[in-house]
Amino acid sequence: MSTYRFCVSVMPKPGILDPQGRALEGSLPHLGVDSVHEVRVGRRVELSVDGASEGAARAVVERLADELFANPLIESWSVEAMARPALEAAR
Amino acid sequence: MSTYRFCVSVMPKPGILDPQGRALEGSLPHLGVDSVHEVRVGRRVELSVDGASEGAARAVVERLADELFANPLIESWSVEAMARPALEAAR
């Protein structure tokens, strides 16, 4: 049994309105920035999973991403293994 | 002049309260999952930047991450170049 750390990226699906990204982009001129475009804002979830193998742990994460972290109607997700626990536990 | 796409990850600093991560973790037993711990929830911002070089473009992103995307009191950030514009234009 080992512990694996993953991060899940949850982003608004292409074509779905992203009000946050839009408002952010709209405020950039106030910072004197005009070279930035196509801003999209999503969520990032980092988590540690105990499992017999990385594959088994990843399967748990994928299930959670699909059922819990993302709203499949408007968001898409992807999972990445992280090198090591990036952050110390902080409950 | 080229366009580069980056993603910025913004996570709550260690030790800073992360009520979202806690709530997510708390809801896992209902899903029959008990192998997951140290859940942290943050933000992910994807953006395209026009610049003379990737370095120049990244500098803009780092400035934005530092001044805007993250609040240094409570959050830390990191920047990654993305292989290609992951999403089509969506303004």
Add this chain to the structure above:
Amino acid sequence: MKVGVVVFPGSNCDRDAIHAARLAGAQAEPLWHEDPDLHGADAVILPGGFAYGDYLRAGALARFSPIMGSVREHAERGGLVLGICNGFQVLAEAGLVPGALLRNASLRFEHRWVRLTVTRRDTAFTSAIPPDVTLLMPVAHGEGCYTSPDDKLDALEARGGVLFRYVGPEGNPNGSARDVAGVLSERENVCGLMPHPERASERLLGSDDGLLLLRSLVTSAGQRLAAA
């Protein structure tokens, strides 16, 4: 005595703040966020609402509005600034008051009437509040959980920078550290609080305790004006 109420895109208590500031005896006018001119305002209110939709983090985008440079200069000159709810979040993001406001511990938007104790009466924001009075006001926010590292909180308390605290059975609505509801800047001329004094400025609406706070502000600004 002139109060300027900043209107950011997404502010939604600007009209309430103007109305209440007038009840408190001030001349009150809106200030447009893209116009850096304060138009002679003796005190500035950053009102509640959802500036830029509160997207990213509450207050994060608004603090870059052109007017914020002038608000900062006004504060650096010792001018009075009051940030209410979203206005508090903008002040915190801009570093004009210490700390940060996280999502409510409940992860929900909370609207309720709360009671505040006032730790000091010797400030520009509390001078008209009678001793031993607690203030009844509504809160209405999703990100009002006041946070700061412990050592900074200690320092803040030590210098009397915690001006309002949640008390009583209504309790702390958002999980704020040490029940902090409102804080003062180091120079004590900038104040941010989550509850809404402007909505508690008429008995008809449930309380006029908030008017005491606004009257303090108006009186203090008037005195500073006379002294100048």
Add this chain to the structure above:
Amino acid sequence: MTVAERPPRPAVAEVMHTPLHRALGLTDHELGVIGGRLGRAPNDLELAMFSVMWSEHCSYKSSRPLLRTLPTSGPGLVAGVGENAGVVSIGDGLAVAFKLESHNHPSAVEPFQGAATGVGGILRDIFTMGARPIAVLDALKFGDPSSARTRRLVSGVVRGVGGYGNCVGVPTVGGELAFHPSYEENPLVNVMAVGLLEERDLTRAAAPGPGNLVVLYGSATGRDGIGGASVLASATFGDADPQKRPTVQVGDPFAGKLLIEASLELIERGLLEGLQDLGAAGITCAVSETADRAGTGIRLELDAVPRRETGMAAFEVMISESQERMLAIVRPDRIDAVVEVCRRWGLPVAVIGRVTDDGDVTVAGADGVELARVPASALTSDAIVYEREGRPPARSRRAPAPGAPELAHDGLPERGMDPGAVLVSLLGDPNLASRAWVTGRYDETVGSDTVCGGAHGAAVVRIKGTAKALVMATDSNPRVGALDPYLGAVSAVAECTRNVVITGARPLGVTDCLNFGDPERAEAFWQLTEAVRGIADACRALGLAVTGGNVSLYNESAYGAIVPTTQIGVVGLLDDIGRLVHPVFRAGSDVVALLGESTPGLGGSIYADHAGAVPDDRPPGIDLARESALQALLLDATRSGLLRSAQDVGGGGLCVALAECCLWGGIGADLQVTVGTAPAVELFGESPSRVVVSVAPTAWDALRSLAAGSGIPLRRLGLIGGDRLRIRLVGEGATGAAEERGAGVADEVDMPLDVLRRAWESGLPRAIGEAG
């Protein structure tokens, strides 16, 4: 309307081999009629435009003949049915705009966004009239509160309503929350909005003046909400990538707030000739309706429409339901000023066409190529209408079954039920318990005008600068509607107006939202017909006009149709806020009394759910003349300052009403109620036209003579005081009678307020699993 409330459409794969019009939801007959209207066959783009405009949601093709039977004119009405919202004048140059609207189907699919865009949509209807939205009320219906589905829906919908309303800064001051198994798969999200305007700012949704510019401002147009029509893409363009065609609209309350401010500024400065919000059927609906209302035409330059995405097909632009957009009609010499205002508020703005005099909606593509030309009237006022057939169900509960004995008793003593225990369980019923868990998610004080919010009774919002206040309520009676859709509608109108009247306010008008099943089924259509007849009868009896409303049909799932649900909204005017009467008990030794009397029947009551009352029981009937007299009496009594409090007797009956008066006032009462052979009818029955009042002892005689003069029964119940609610039962159905039957149960309610409060406060969170 906000986005289409529509029945599910066939999946793309299924329709690849069906004729295009059928895939778009049009029948062969309808295709023929379209050909007749055009004098030729429609092309694909035109077909798409017809398919969205001739949907039930836009055309009211099933309900239009029924709606014509409603009383729609009344004193002070300055805009009524046919406009985006009803508008009634309230003096001082002011007027109030209000309307109810549904967002049921989108909320079932994605509760958060569905509810949020529902609020956004009804707010647009209000400010389109030139009114500043000042209040929102949300009427929500869900299935079993303990099911996982319901919990997910409740949480999403409540977050959605709050997420939008809180952000735009319009207080959510009231509403309704009900649970009934028939809503399990098909929740109802009805939202009412109220706005205030200077009468001179009243704006019409019309496109007058050929030569005027057609201006689109607000959010850019994306592929939102065109899922149903995406068959067009597969049929025409061979591209059915579902990823590209999101059916879920995402609301942007921030953009919504900017839209409100920009629109009101444009109107106040007199820069607009007409204004129309964009909702279902998007640009197609907005241009055809505005042109048709003015008897003009509109020529659109499609490429001028600002887009959020690239590669959008013409039909996608024409029927997109992207949120937060408005269509304005502008004189050419004012366009610069209009553009300046929109820019200042950070909103994209574009001239997308011109008003013409030919009566057609013309869509021009690149280089002026004509892509579509359809008479505006063919899409709107002259859309197809059906005279559907209605048939009552074989077994209606309206009348007692032949030979059944009149109900003589109700099972309360027989079952050994202690009325105090029944009261506690009713107060904790999720249909009756405190709504604080919901209302605490809503900003109800923003605007600094809320005198009474959603905690109890009707909402009261004062009007700054005057002594006036608006009183608003929304009600429905689906349990009764399930047994008798006519009575369900009548009693909803009666209850809603009564809730407004007991504050001392005079009702200004009625808005309604009709939530029903598939009108192509004879029984569902009969229910709809009965409900409309009920609204019409009740409004006529009470002297009120229907000022506008909404129809949501096809509320069905695999488990059947929802119970017929007539949602009613009423706004009233209180001339002097100083005379506002609250529902709560105020002062010790005030006299408590009941106006009106209870009539038999426990059918449709919450008590019946708890006690499993006699299965075939009817709901109590309503006498509209009596109701009208009661309301007149209440207005008299409040005008002369007689009443210290007034509370409607509604769900849970008299005992629950009395408990609420005590709980909300924080003071007990010592009372006595005479019960006949059916004590539960008296204590927990929900017969209408009853009000609990309290008066100062010195005012008792005056109230008695007022009541006597109006023929309304008045019964003295006892006195306010203490920290318990004590209700002693006397009369035929009391002690002796119960003991004879060997039950030996308590003949009184005697409960500390604390116990009642705990039950009432914990009921909802517990039911939906949010306790603690």
